[in-house]
Amino acid sequence: MKTFLFVLLLFFSLNSYAQFHYSDSITIEQNEKWFGGAVNEGWAMPFTNGYHLNLFGNIAGNQASPFLVSTTGRFIWSDQPFAFTINQHHLYIQSIDKIVVEKSGNTIATAYRAASKKYFPPAGKTPDTLLFTRPQYNTWIELIYNQNQEDILKYAHAIIDNGFPPGVLMIDDNWAPYYGRFEFRKDRFPDAKGMINELHTLGFKVMIWVCPFIRPDGEEFRSLLHQRLLLFDNKGIATLPWSEAKEPAIIRWWNGYSAEMDFTNPEAVNWYSSQLKKMQDEYGVDGFKLDAGDPEYYPATSVSYKKATPNEQCEAWGQFGLMYPLNEYRAMWKRGGAPLAERLRDKGHTWEDLRTLIPNLTTAGLLGYQFTCPDMIGGGDFGSFIGRDKLDQDLVVRSAQCSALMPMMQFSAAPWRVLDPVHFNAVKKAVALRMKITPYIMQLVKETAITGEPIARMMEYVFPHEGLDTCKDQFMLGNKIMVAPMMEKGVQRTVIFPKGTWQDENGKVIKGPAVKQFQTPIDRLLWFEYKGIQDL
Template identity: 50%
Template sequence: MNCRIRILSLFILVLSCKIVAAQSDTSIALAKAEYWYGGAVEYAYKTSFGHPTFQFNLYGDVSNNQSSPILISNQGRWFWSEEPFMYRLTRDSLTISQLHGKLFSGKSGDNLSTAQAYVARRFFPTRNILPDTLLITAPQYNLWIELLDYPTQEGVMNYAKLLLQHHYPPGVLMIDNRWESSHGTFEFDANTFPGPKEMMDSLHGMGFKVMLWTCPFISPDGKRYKELSSQKYLLLDNGADSKLSYEKAYAPLMIHWWDGVSACLDLTNPAAMNWLKDQLDRLQSKYGVDGFKFDAGDPYFYTSKNLLSYQQVSPNEHCRLWATVGLSYPLNEYRAMWKMGGTPLVQRLSDKNHSWHDLQMLIPNTLVQQLEGYTFTCPDMIGGGQAATFNDHTKVNQQLFVRSAQCHALLPMMQFSAAPWRVLDKEHQEAVKKAVDLRMHYMPKILAAIKEGASTGKPVVRSLEYAFPGNDYAEIKDQFMLGNDIMVAPVVTEGNYRKVIFPKGKWKYKNKIIKGGTVKSFVVALDELLIFEKL
């Protein structure tokens, strides 16, 4: 009997699914109070929680963050393609155009939860594998803002020692750009890291694991360039001759990016992919490196009309191939990503400015990351990832830094870069430490929610619209659910006051019981994060 029911359910779902040929535009009218989620994560804060006119082309994605060819409605409708497309949202309609592959559409249930469950199961099923859990169970420490483009062995060790002196728990330490003499050597610069193995051993002894920043670019004046070029392990340049074949091409393509002009590994070539993994494996075996921060790889780096590769693929597929490298390393992090929902890859939001506006992006963008199957999410760096503000500590808004730490506290991951002891006074440092302690207190629930997400594909953190459909919660983007029963309402605006929406039911706050179906106002102390337990 159960088998028959499952077959009937599958038959009904197949009947509700439509397939549109590539190149055909699709336009639908929005239903009353219908909202859409997905596409480019970077813009979720303004597209998924309101009705602005917005248009974005996923092909050659320039958003600097995760994206997927998925759109999901809070009324159960959905669209999916294996290839990128352009989407346009207005107050009244959704249009999908410039398709590069078949477009699938359908309806599963009548809310965001049922639609997400169906598309996740069908298009990006979870692998039920977690990344290294130290990324979750302790704060992460990224050395970017403190050391910038000048990391040294001495600087790394000093930062680690100061973390422990200020009573922060050891966790994952990320050595950012320029630990190599040039991009693609995959060897420590002996001038700045004279004893990398000894450094790794010392950090391990202090309780840290260590990640190295890496990218797919190869410096043309580096020692590996000539070797890789002769083996055709680099993307090639057709010299503006569209008829030139890959076999006859020989000149590597030069790509402009934020750190100069470089050649780029051709990861459509299995031999180049194997070469890259050999370099990463050697760093692990020779020095004890624990994992890697995989930066760059954005689709827009692969849009040149002159680009030739071993296999001709879309710019987005080049990005996805860069993402597959991380599957071999449980300790990983990405910022740019294409169509890798359901995998054990850590996804950080793009670098944010040190501003209240950008702080308000963290929750909505994380919520959409989760809907797209990016379970293991990190909300950028505490206080923002743009380094310029933190060069002069007098420009730091200390209240904003604290509220950012609190916003991170019960999200899947928490990452520092600017050193709190350098940019904060004693009162604000203590408030940040309290946020870290609060995370440690709730760690069993955070881990349980993450394990459930890895097992089922459900979001770890959920919007109120997802958790309590049919209550007109679609535009709420400053509070969230952790799993099924913890509601978190950080302060993300200047001041110490906020309103909290309570869905129906009973909610425990400190020693009080709050009856749901209401809105309450709170005065929130500097060191306080509002957390409510559903009874």
């Protein structure tokens, strides 16, 4: 009892503004393991003793949902964010809204299916299929904040010249004069429409980076403030009604201080969508990378047209993207089942971050975010590239191989620039493998739009109760292909085979359960096809 009271006190002391009203203590069953909550915490799952996470105003920088699921068929849902702690044999939960604890079957898959059907059903639609059928290319790491017409075209032509297939090309941050002005800056894009026409001719669809922030000293800001389409600050009055709010909320984010659109206001949605339509009509832009939107950028002290928690503001930003089949998000709340392309948060150019890709991406599947991209190949956190004379070429190759059989793969650092011929050819081999497997990937994409089943599945999901709940360096692509990328520097790794008959890429048969050692030269990605259990 003392432990439970301590946990409750901890919840309240850390988040006094959350106004938790509901609590529960759940006894963890023998051999029961829990997953869920936040995608970026996938590396920490299954949760162990002492783990704590509060989802109120916090999605850990990626997608999240008020949902936990266990290996024995139980799941937890609340319509609002909750906090939870694992303490010995108990799971303590504190929530704003009622907590639902249900059981369906006795596996993590049966529990997921029941919860998905009831609380986050699939929409029956997919994002633009080009996101899956071809690699994606993002200009971020090559250009950072120096996005410009000349270098973007050089990058696009180099993709084709080096034998990569065209796909979606994303023009990242700083193409506009400032946040809130929707036009290409003339000093860097003398003929933006001509540039996009050329990219289309090369076979690309073009996305541009956008965010919900507005520079607080421009004409757009003055107009939006006058129309009351921005978030307001409550000036310390928690009960201040929207109609009486006067001062705009100024938000600190990674690029400075800005005002922010209020997407609970239909008129704000109309204004913002009209700006994006202008980009489509005037320049030929095909889609949008909708960045930011994290609950942390919607302070609990802000006042919106419709009363909303920080998490609900994030959800509204996600709702907005449903207008665009060609979309990408990094931050998301409670939008499982929606036809939104979700990317894992920026990863550093490190082996440690590479090892988070599989557990984080399979956790996305457990939260209903099936259309997920495993960040940029080699890492998308530009800070980890600063001061480097050269990249770890093995890491770039292994990152490409890890991504190759995930739902999407996205390049940014140009392989032809940073790799020698041996490593470059290894990356091209990974892309060729993806193109070979693409029909199966697309089969899964179409199926998940109807069924909600994960595309990339944790091993425990497909092979329950075989001791695979802690396996974080292998995953299943559907129920047919097991992928075991190299996640460490070296050329040898261990693969765990569940019960059944397996076949490698050369036709060799392996019978499970078994643990095998494999040589993995730099150009080899280990993958195995499941043939069933009929031969056992």
